[in-house]
Every structure is written in structure tokens, then in C-alpha cells.
Amino acid sequence: MNRTASIKDVATHAGVAVGTVSNVLNYPDRVSDRTRERVLRSIDELGFVRNDAARQLRVGHSRTIGLIVLDVGNPFFTAVVRAAEDAAALQGSAVLLGDSGHNAGREANYIDLFQEQRVQGLLISPVGDVTDRLDLLRERGVPTVLVDRLADESKFSSVAVDDDAGGYLAARHLLDTGRRRLAFVGGPTSIRQVADRLQGARRAVKEEPDASLEVLEAEGQTVLAGRSVGDMLVERGRAELPEGIFCANDLLALGVMQSVTMTHTFRIPEDVALIGYDDIDFAVSAVVPLSSIRQPTQLLGRTAIELLSEEVESRNPVHRSVVFTPELVVRQSTAALSAR
Amino acid sequence: MNRTASIKDVATHAGVAVGTVSNVLNYPDRVSDRTRERVLRSIDELGFVRNDAARQLRVGHSRTIGLIVLDVGNPFFTAVVRAAEDAAALQGSAVLLGDSGHNAGREANYIDLFQEQRVQGLLISPVGDVTDRLDLLRERGVPTVLVDRLADESKFSSVAVDDDAGGYLAARHLLDTGRRRLAFVGGPTSIRQVADRLQGARRAVKEEPDASLEVLEAEGQTVLAGRSVGDMLVERGRAELPEGIFCANDLLALGVMQSVTMTHTFRIPEDVALIGYDDIDFAVSAVVPLSSIRQPTQLLGRTAIELLSEEVESRNPVHRSVVFTPELVVRQSTAALSAR
DNA sequence: TCGTACCAATGAAACGATTCAAATTTGCTG
DNA sequence: CAGCAAATTTGAATCGTTTCATTGGTACGA
Numbered sequence: 001m002n003r004t005a006s007i008k009d010v011a012t013h014a015g016v017a018v019g020t021v022s023n024v025l026n027y028p029d030r031v032s033d034r035t036r037e038r039v040l041r042s043i044d045e046l047g048f049v050r051n052d053a054a055r056q057l058r059v060g061h062s063r064t065i066g067l068i069v070l071d072v073g074n075p076f077f078t079a080v081v082r083a084a085e086d087a088a089a090l091q092g093s094a095v096l097l098g099d100s101g102h103n104a105g106r107e108a109n110y111i112d113l114f115q116e117q118r119v120q121g122l123l124i125s126p127v128g129d130v131t132d133r134l135d136l137l138r139e140r141g142v143p144t145v146l147v148d149r150l151a152d153e154s155k156f157s158s159v160a161v162d163d164d165a166g167g168y169l170a171a172r173h174l175l176d177t178g179r180r181r182l183a184f185v186g187g188p189t190s191i192r193q194v195a196d197r198l199q200g201a202r203r204a205v206k207e208e209p210d211a212s213l214e215v216l217e218a219e220g221q222t223v224l225a226g227r228s229v230g231d232m233l234v235e236r237g238r239a240e241l242p243e244g245i246f247c248a249n250d251l252l253a254l255g256v257m258q259s260v261t262m263t264h265t266f267r268i269p270e271d272v273a274l275i276g277y278d279d280i281d282f283a284v285s286a287v288v289p290l291s292s293i294r295q296p297t298q299l300l301g302r303t304a305i306e307l308l309s310e311e312v313e314s315r316n317p318v319h320r321s322v323v324f325t326p327e328l329v330v331r332q333s334t335a336a337l338s339a340r
Numbered sequence: 341m342n343r344t345a346s347i348k349d350v351a352t353h354a355g356v357a358v359g360t361v362s363n364v365l366n367y368p369d370r371v372s373d374r375t376r377e378r379v380l381r382s383i384d385e386l387g388f389v390r391n392d393a394a395r396q397l398r399v400g401h402s403r404t405i406g407l408i409v410l411d412v413g414n415p416f417f418t419a420v421v422r423a424a425e426d427a428a429a430l431q432g433s434a435v436l437l438g439d440s441g442h443n444a445g446r447e448a449n450y451i452d453l454f455q456e457q458r459v460q461g462l463l464i465s466p467v468g469d470v471t472d473r474l475d476l477l478r479e480r481g482v483p484t485v486l487v488d489r490l491a492d493e494s495k496f497s498s499v500a501v502d503d504d505a506g507g508y509l510a511a512r513h514l515l516d517t518g519r520r521r522l523a524f525v526g527g528p529t530s531i532r533q534v535a536d537r538l539q540g541a542r543r544a545v546k547e548e549p550d551a552s553l554e555v556l557e558a559e560g561q562t563v564l565a566g567r568s569v570g571d572m573l574v575e576r577g578r579a580e581l582p583e584g585i586f587c588a589n590d591l592l593a594l595g596v597m598q599s600v601t602m603t604h605t606f607r608i609p610e611d612v613a614l615i616g617y618d619d620i621d622f623a624v625s626a627v628v629p630l631s632s633i634r635q636p637t638q639l640l641g642r643t644a645i646e647l648l649s650e651e652v653e654s655r656n657p658v659h660r661s662v663v664f665t666p667e668l669v670v671r672q673s674t675a676a677l678s679a680r
Numbered sequence: 681t682c683g684t685a686c687c688a689a690t691g692a693a694a695c696g697a698t699t700c701a702a703a704t705t706t707g708c709t710g
Numbered sequence: 711c712a713g714c715a716a717a718t719t720t721g722a723a724t725c726g727t728t729t730c731a732t733t734g735g736t737a738c739g740a
Binding site (some may be wrong): 363391395609 | 695696698699700
């Protein structure tokens, strides 16, 4: 098999100059109909495919955008990725996806790789505190947008979701449906997202003089962690059962639900209302469909791409931080108590 | 900000020739210690990052491998992707990931993109019957390995999992734990995977003269579809309840489980045993931990990369099809009946 | 018939790396 | 210290595009 055809081969075959072939590819209306067709036919016959490396070398940058996420398996990120891909495709770019898996080493590898590839810019939900490495990128002139993390606006643009507002929404909804003694179930408050959601919930509870909020620490953000909290509640008995429970994420909520429905001690939502966070696919198909807080993942992905484009286009770096407000999704698990 | 430093800038700064800098980068031991250090220092001071496009243009191909999957959100593919990335990294390549989302158009876009990028090769779990497009790739000399789909060995290499064997394993396990009247719950048998799993289950049932297998059609592969099958079983009553149920995937099984445990009509595994397929993360943390069939996703991803490497290295194309055998994971949902 | 404008097409000069034959230096040996 | 081999360094040629100043044609008005 001989090597693939180049633009020069096409030019010879069509009997035109290389520049003309290039024009057919990039500025079709600079070329007369007759020659354009001739060139296109040659391209087809030779099976020519443009060599992007050469193009990139000449124009100085690629048409790709690097995107590094903490975990592609996480539904939140999967949704963001998909939205970003779509938005990028619309403006003629492609997304190179990297999964750091919460691992700083892998993250560093991807950053290096993407720099060698001369990506137009980088979207990243960084592992821990990596401002040093990101500063380096900035110095090298690689436009960067932080995803799901607020940034020092003097340095980076960023997109994030307002977790405080989400927490408020959830607690307010429990209060609005008549519950007064509430509980918050969440992992370590060292995680920024968890702390913010709790803070928002506290804010809502303060608005009602007769309302209270108990914090139930869970070890981790998993179904199993939720279940052990649920088991604990079952053991405590009905007297100490909160009227409404807000879990820092849907997995925890599902765990609590399992524990409660399995033992059949309490009914959801009659004895206790339950609301989660993230609105994962499983929420709607839980034993009792789970109310939740939905994050605007689509918007997040699309906006990230838009902010990046802004940075790429303009010379002088004006950074923006965009914060979205999450949305309440009401399902059966928090149905209002019928009047008694 | 001035443009990024090139190899020539480094050469000038270090007072050597460009060839020497290149050697430092690619063949460090061809260079004396003294100059190597000097060059490395210059690289550091100038913040030089190799331009991969130029490198690629010269050597004729990239160091990347294209990977197109049907759905990154699907845990099966997520696992395969991760394994492929790791295996590729080990041999110094990076993976470009594309998500076709079962959409032939997006798939075609990614194929074109990857060709322009001159990827070393392509791993793909194709949308429907796209042998034409793949034939074209083959003609153009892009080594390709099919993932999760058997291939005509004269044309492509492929990696897949033996779904017939998986079906056999599941049914055999139900039989081995003393169940005789079995049921298969699955989506349309037009899906190859579903048909194969059913066929394997039938094979196992035939081995026991007193065993039977009923097929319960589900519309789709979701939790909700499973739940409606479960509701139907509950309605039919205990007399017609199968002793063991094999679901074509874990989501279906979780749906059946929800329906059954929620209404508290039957107990799992005492009244009916339940086994799923895929061993998703949720299986272990279901209300009753779910037995399942685990596919060797890691091996799948790693082997796909290895097969691809083989094709890339060798001139003459010898294709291989590798089929893996899945593995039984026993949990509480199929616990053996205690002697009565 | 000439001048002017416009449109298409041309082809040489980059872009930044790798490669490799040739030039130079170094290290030994006698 | 000459002579030779091995080790190191050099730099021009090359990869396949895009870009853009230049050339060649054609049409139109004066």
C-alpha cells in the first residue's frame, strides 16, 4: 500500500496548482465552478484526506479543545462532556477528552499532552489545589476555563453551579410541604460542594422560627453510606425520626430509602420526606421516585465552551465567572402531606 | 505575549545545533552529559514545549489512537475506555475518545476527524452495520479493531465477550442452587447480545430434564421496563411465580427487584432467585445485593489496544478475533435455599 | 485600441520538528 | 605525537499544508 495522497498529488491529478486545491478546501467560492468540481472529483478518486498536522503547523494552533474531568463515570461529568462536545462541534472544534480519575499524576500527563497538541484552550475540573500548574499554563498563554470550581477572577474564567442555592431550594421545599424537623445527610464538610449545600439548607431553616436542622454525618457519598445512616434512623425509632431528610447526593438518598423501605418501619413520603441532589437517572426509577435538585449540566458544558471561545478570540484577558442556579425536581418522595 | 519557543530558539539559547536539541529530546544518550544538561536547562528557561504537529508531519503518523464508543455513559464502555487509556499510556500513546451516542452521523464525523489526525489506528464499537465505511478505512490503511462485536476475520481483528457463555453461566447457577422453573427477562431479541444470552440460558436448561425456561419480553433495558415485568409477576400470583429469574441486564433485574420487594409479596431469594448481567456498581448496593455476570472490561480494553499494536507493527495484515468468557458473581439474591 | 478593474489561478515561502550524511572532536594506541 | 576509531555535533533537506504577492485573462468603458 502506497502512502496516502497529498494535496500535491491532487493538484497534479486535477491539473491545477496546490494553492488552488487548498482554496477549494478552505475558500470554495474563491474558485470557479469548473475547477472546483474538477478538484473535488480528483479528491474523491484519490481518496485524499487532509493532513491536519500540516495544517496545524502552518496556522499555529489546532482545532481541538482539551477537556479534563475528574471522573467520566460520574453522570454529572458525562452530561457536561456531552454538552461541551456538541457546543464545540457547532463552532467547528473537536474535544479531546481526558479522565484524571482524581489523580494528580494523570491530570499532569493530560495537561502536557494537550499542550504538545497545541489545543486552542483547556477546560478542566482540577484535582485538588493545582493553581501552580494552572498558573504555568496561563503564562504559556493557554486559555483555561475551570469547570465546577470557582476561580480567582483575576486569573481564570470559570463555570460552576451555586450549591448554596441548591441546598436552600431543597430545604425550602421540605419546609413548604409542611415538614419542620429536618435532617441533612452528607459526607465530610471538607468537600466544598457538601459544605455549601448544608449552608444553603441552614439558611432556609432559619427563615422558619419553628423549624430545626439536624446534621447526620455519612462516611462517603455512596449508596452504602446512605444505608447505614438509614439503619441508624430505623434503630432510633419513630419518636426521633425527622420529618424531612435532605441528602447531599442522590446515592445517599437511595441508600436511606432502601434501608427505610426494606425494613418497612416507615413510609416515604408519609412518615418522612426525602430529597437528594444531582437528579441522576436512577432517581426517577427508585422504589419511590426521588425528588432531587437538578444541575444545569447542559448549560454548564455549553457555557464553558463559550467562555473559552471568548478568551481565545480576544487579546486582552478579561475573565468571567458564571454561576448557575440549580432547579428543583419534585417527585413522589416529597409529596405534600394530605390534609388530615 | 510572544509565541511559544521553538526548537530553534532552544538551540540558539543553548548554543548548539537544532539537531542536537532534537537528539536530547528523542535519543538522550547520543548526546554528551554536558550538552544534554545545558540544553535541558534552556528548555526549562524558555518554557519550551514540543510542537507535536511538526513532529507528526515529519514522522508521518501521530502517537494517538482513536476510540469510538456507543455511549460513554454506559458503565461497560466507561470501564473499557479506562482500561484502553491505561494500556495505551503504557506504550506511549494517547487515546482520543469519541462518543457516537448510537448515532451514525456522529460516528462518521469522528471517523473523518480521526483520519485527518492520522491516528495510528482505530478502536470502534460500530453503530449498526457500517462495514462499508470501515472497509474504506481498511483500504486507506488505517488499522482497525472492532470492540464488542465479532468481525469477519479476513477483514478485521476484534475483541468481544461470549454472551452465550454468560447466559449459560447465569442459568446454570440458578439450576445449581436448586431452582427448576426459570424465566428469562429481556429486551427485543433483535439485539444480538440479548439473543445470545437467551440462547446460552436455553442450553443450560436443556441439561436438566425437569427444568423449564419461560421467556418474559421486556420493552427496553431499563429499570422501568423491569418493574413492569415485576408488577406482572406479582399480579400472576405465587402459583405461577418462577423459582429463578435471569435478566438480560442489571437494570432490568433492579426493576424486578423493586417491584417485588416494594409490594412485599415475595421474598428474594427465598421465594424467587434473581440474577442480572453486567455487574454494574449498583448491583452490590441494591436492596438485596444482586448476583450478576461480570464482563472482563479491563481485559477487553487492554486486549483491544494490543491487537491494534500488532496490526500497526506488522506489514501483512493477520487479523485475530479474541472472545472472552464472562464471570459469575454470586451475591445474596441467589443464595442457595437452606435445607428444609 | 488602450486602460482599468476585477476575478482566477499560480507557486514559492513559511510553519517546527526529525533525519542522516558529513564534519568535527575526543580518546586511545603504539 | 601521529594515526585511527568512536563519539559527538552539525545543518540542510524534508514532511503537507496555508498564505499571499504576483501573474494571466476577460470584460467593459472611453
